[in-house]
Amino acid sequence: MKAEGIGARVLRKEDNRFISGKGNYTDDVVLPRMGHAAFVRSPHAHAKVLGVNAEAALAMPGVDAVLTGHQLVADGIGNIICGWLVHSKDGSPMNMGAWRALEPEHVRFVGQAIAVVIADTPQQAKDAAAVVDVTYEELPAVVDSLAALATEAPQLHEEAPRNTSFDWELGEEQQVADAFANAAHITKLDLTNNRLVPNPMEPRAALADYNSAEEHYTLYTTSQNPHVARLVLSAFYNVAPEHKLRVIAPDVGGGFGSKIYIYPEEIVCLWASKKVGRPVKWNCDRTEAFLTDAHGRDHHSHAELAMDADNRITALRVETTANLGAYMSLFSSAVPTYLYATLLSGQYDIPAIYANVKAVYTNTTPVDAYRGAGRPEATYLVETIVDKAARELGLDPADFRSHNFIRSFPHQTPVIMNYDAGDYDATLSAAKQAANYADFATRKAEAAARGKLRGIGLSCYIEACGIAPSQAVGSLGAGVGLWESAEVRVNPVGTIEVLTGSHSHGQGHETTFAQLVAERFGLPTDNVTIVHGDTDKVQFGMGTYGSRSGAVGMSALAKALDKVEVKAKRIAAHLLEADEADITIEDGELKIVGTDKKLSFTDVSLAAYMAHNLPEGMEPGLKEGAFYDPQNFTFPAGTHVCEVEIDPATGKVEIVQFVAADDFGQIINPMIVEGQVHGGLVQGIGQALLENAAYDADGQLLSASYMDYTMPRADNVPSFKLETNSTLCPSNPLGMKGCGEAGAIGAPPAVMNAISDALGGVEVSMPATPEKVWRLAQAALPKQAAE
Amino acid sequence: MYETSYNRVSSVTEAATALDAADDPKILAGGQTLIPTMKQRLAAPSELVDIRQVDELHGISMQADGAIRIGATTTHAEVAANADVRAQLPGLASLAGHIGDPHVRYMGTIGGSLANNDPAADYPAAALALGATITTNKGSYSAEEFFTGMFETALQENEIVTAVTFPVAQRTAYAKFPNPASRYAMAGVFVAQTPSGPRVAVTGAGQEGVFRMPAMEAALAENWAADSLGSIQPDAQDMLADIHGSAEYRANLVNVMAKRAVAAA
């Protein structure tokens, strides 16, 4: 292994900047004359807006303007789009309710923006926003998706009868019905996947700057995909044409999906910047983040699993109701459909699967992709019902799983996905071994002697990453292609700039992308700079989400490096008077194999730019670009084993051991991968034990601050035991699968199955709060004592 | 935050004068409650009178009778680390050492905590269980007189807490079940074996703020042991209920925490 190449634990190059407070975030950008925006937001979950009176606000000190929805609509600013068209099973397209960046007439969730105040200071803007007088006519609200389906429920959008956007299906219903008719055993389950708030450390922010001389806009913003933001802003919101809009996403402090989308606030800042003739900055406060960042999950499902007499799974049937919130956010339609139902086969050879998903509007914050996006929902369902089936059949949950594993690849599931490679036995046995699974009974008895209920739980997850083959997603309704681009600029002195369409907001690209260059040319990573996040620098890119930067972004880089390598070798061969095929690149030198004749990388790049002596017909310079469109999704998979101890007197759950054995394919930097897994596991454990976006019946978010929304902390989790067991991904040049979401996908069912095991097999809903567990423990204790 | 003016004073008299002169002033101590409240625009004092640099309000001293006097601006971290407190009132030291996080403990003060009387704050349980005396620039209160309800105290407008005096106790312990999100107390029970008998005070759980548990005190007077508390609980009707726990659950927690505190004392 090369010192800084693939597989090396290179310390993160970006961390010096971050941990010494030298990051450059959107809010750090200060422009002359800039004004500050504060939004007037609905305090009601559902209401007609009868009037907006800004007189008092306009009279406040420092106030420049108060802009409303009527002005926005009059100026032709487009409605907020959903980028993936899903059709109902009857063939009709999804029903989209109109979402305006500032709502003039009818607000549908607490926190929805109605007007914006622009003032000289943030305080003045907030002071004035507080006195903008909005007259409302309150309407009844509905927050639960099942309740929203009822005929008598309040209706949100005229366009969506019975609050339904779509009623979608996947799989062969009849084939599944036949399998159930012949089943030897059927396991049934109802479960809820709790709603989460993403909570990146840096709240969203935007700074828009309209230059009237050039009729050009610049937007600094907290985006995971600045090019997509520019495309959508220009194509759909009519703010500016693409060549007149530059989007810069500088350092971004976490996203977890919530910074994929183009929100009302960015649109309004751009529009307002031209209207008021000065740059406009908006900085989200934490309460606004709770109310307006797209939430995650929120499914209710009923599932049934059919087994034959040999305990083989023959079919799975799933009915899911997905809560969209009040409006359809950018990828909200894809999350509960193509990112969810396509993963319902899990790691198992299931001949027939049928899923029906209803997507429903409610008076809550819009829901969209959040770390894992659809795949955690699928995994939680599959891994909970498989566990329940094993329990009902009296089988060891690990044995029952492995009995049903897929073992030959490629494997076509009944729900679109074609798994290309994997070894599920390997990750299961690695996890069992690391967890000392065989010896659990001893530990349980020892815990019982201390008055604790101990349980163990498994989760054998699979996910689809490397999002995504453009043609395939296009045929399923995606509004964009999901390739990635890279450009490698070798400078005359041999240092390198890599421009990538991937965006780093915590992932460590400045290190891992440089490691790929180090691997290829044997140059130190210090000679490589990674450039990203600016549409004026990088030509185009699709950004970072869906664990795609490695499998897709680095594949594009590998392709561009191929081209640089070819050209550099041609130049070297020419200068050394050798055959191209005899040139190798090692340790920053181009050598003729088997001789001591060589040139440094700098010699070659300098020659490329001097152009005094290049091969006949060769263009000067050393700069190559590539676009990479994946052939298939990638399929990271693994087994998580969680062990818990419950204090029956309080219901407090302590995770006493957690093992994750993952197959991520090729790993570039194990240290960074471990960090990604740790973070994902903590978020997954957070969902299982702690986090919950709780609304009251009127649509007020009860957990709208850290006083009530339980973010996981270091002392909520144990020191993780990680194992990696790799099969290479055959569909991309590096064999990478992706690791960013695995923890959040695999952990919840492992935790919940462990709690259920500790309590004697009862069903527990997420989050397993102390009170919930206390009540179940009180009921379980007399039973366990009697056993 | 709304606009405000800031005034740092160096004596109690100066503080009192500044408070009387201002329109709508607030005393600022550690700022760990007041500043977040102002940031959320839930408080809008016209003037902040910062008492953290007032020497006479700061420090811990052992009195002749063994009581421990703690100045109002003494931080949670100072209380937790103080040798006298650790030796004489270990329950109090441990309580202070588990408030919030290090940042909160290095800034937040005992006077601010008592004056605020958050129903989920920890110190009120210690003050009530130990029968502390709260001294102000105008007089003094027993703990019973001082805490008058949720976020309510006997303090008059602009009255400044100057010190809290904790009398001797043979045994002390505090057991807290933290709210999983905020880490304030969902049920915090302070038990003390005092010269006048056992005292038990509960914070976090009650609708009216901190309260005593006479039934537990009587049981402990018979026999100072966790078991003697049996299933004694407060009436669930008087307990708080929110998304983190029902009244019934909180009543159970009071019993469990009381037993753990007695076992630890």
Ligand SMILES: Cc1cc2nc3c(=O)[nH]c(=O)nc-3n(C[C@H](O)[C@H](O)[C@H](O)COP(=O)(O)OP(=O)(O)OC[C@H]3O[C@@H](n4cnc5c(N)ncnc54)[C@H](O)[C@@H]3O)c2cc1C
């Ligand atoms: C993240 C976080 C976690 C926390 N966790 C806990 C916890 O677990 N348990 C807990 O008990 N507390 C907790 N707190 C609260 C903390 O202990 C505060 O420090 C305390 O409640 C207030 O003390 P202060 O010195 O910061 O007062 P300030 O915030 O300065 O003032 C609070 C109030 O008291 C008044 N006041 C202050 N000093 C005096 C005085 N000498 N005389 C009269 N009035 C006065 C002020 O005018 C104001 O109304 C937490 C706070 C934070 C921010």
